[in-house]
Amino acid sequence: SxxxxxxxxxxxxxxxxxxxxxxxxxxxxxxxxxxxxxxxxxxxxxxxxxxxxxxxxxxxxxxxxxxxxxxxxxxxxxAQPAGQHTVTLQSHHGTFLCSHGSDLLLSCAPSSPFTISDCGDGRVALRAPDGRYMSANYHRDKGLQLVDHCLDWEKFSLQAVPGKPGWVSLRSFHSTYLGVREDGPGFPVLMPHCLVWEQWRLCPG
Missing domain, CATH: 3.30.40.10 (Zinc/RING finger domain, C3HC4 (zinc finger))
Known part of the structure; x- marks a missing residue:
């Protein structure tokens, strides 16, 4: 749930x-x-x-x-969960966030559920099926990757999207947002703003 x-x-x-x-x-x-x-x-x-x-x-x-x-x-x-929750993240384009090796991609099917874990400081961490964490990287310009540790760069703030139940934005340690480029929905990126392309639907995994 x-x-x-x-x-x-x-x-x-x-x-x-x-x-x-x-x-x-x-x-x-x-x-x-x-x-x-x-x-x-x-x-x-x-x-x-x-x-x-x-x-x-x-x-x-x-x-x-x-x-x-x-x-x-x-x-x-x-409001902290009793445990961890498995979800899939669907973009505004209808594609789903997925993992492939050390990379994060977008797929037409929800093939890679992520486990959301509460970090106890108002933020959450997203873990891929292979156990690695989604990271915004300590180099702000290097974008997203999957890593085997969970430090500040692997923690995101969940924020509700007004008027859209079940939809959230994910803000990184750098105050950038997980999003999808409007003109290229093939890859997730970190964006400096929070518009419709930075909104994600959480679906139970």
């Missing part, structure tokens, strides 16, 4: 970018002087101007919203 994923991903979202708040990183909630809370990325963009809601001057100042971070952390802990 993927119910535990839906429960976790349905948590609070940044009102600007509509991405789920996270305990740390770019998605961590920060509160402006006026009291409105945004994710770290949107807070930086508002820092030199005014609050997008009440138009109050921000003076470039914000503080971490520790209370909200605790709520997110508690929600994630309560």
């Amino acid at each position: 993927t119910d535990w994923m839906a429960a976790r991903m349905a948590s609070l979202e940044c009102p600007i970018c509509c991405l789920g708040f996270e305990v740390e990183g770019e998605g961590a909630p920060r509160t402006l002087l006026c009291g409105h809370t945004l994710c770290s990325t949107c807070t930086r963009e508002a820092a030199q101007a005014r609050c997008p809601f009440c138009r109050a001057a921000t003076n470039g100042q914000s503080v971490p919203n520790y209370a909200l971070m605790q709520i997110i952390s508690d929600n994630a802990a309560q």
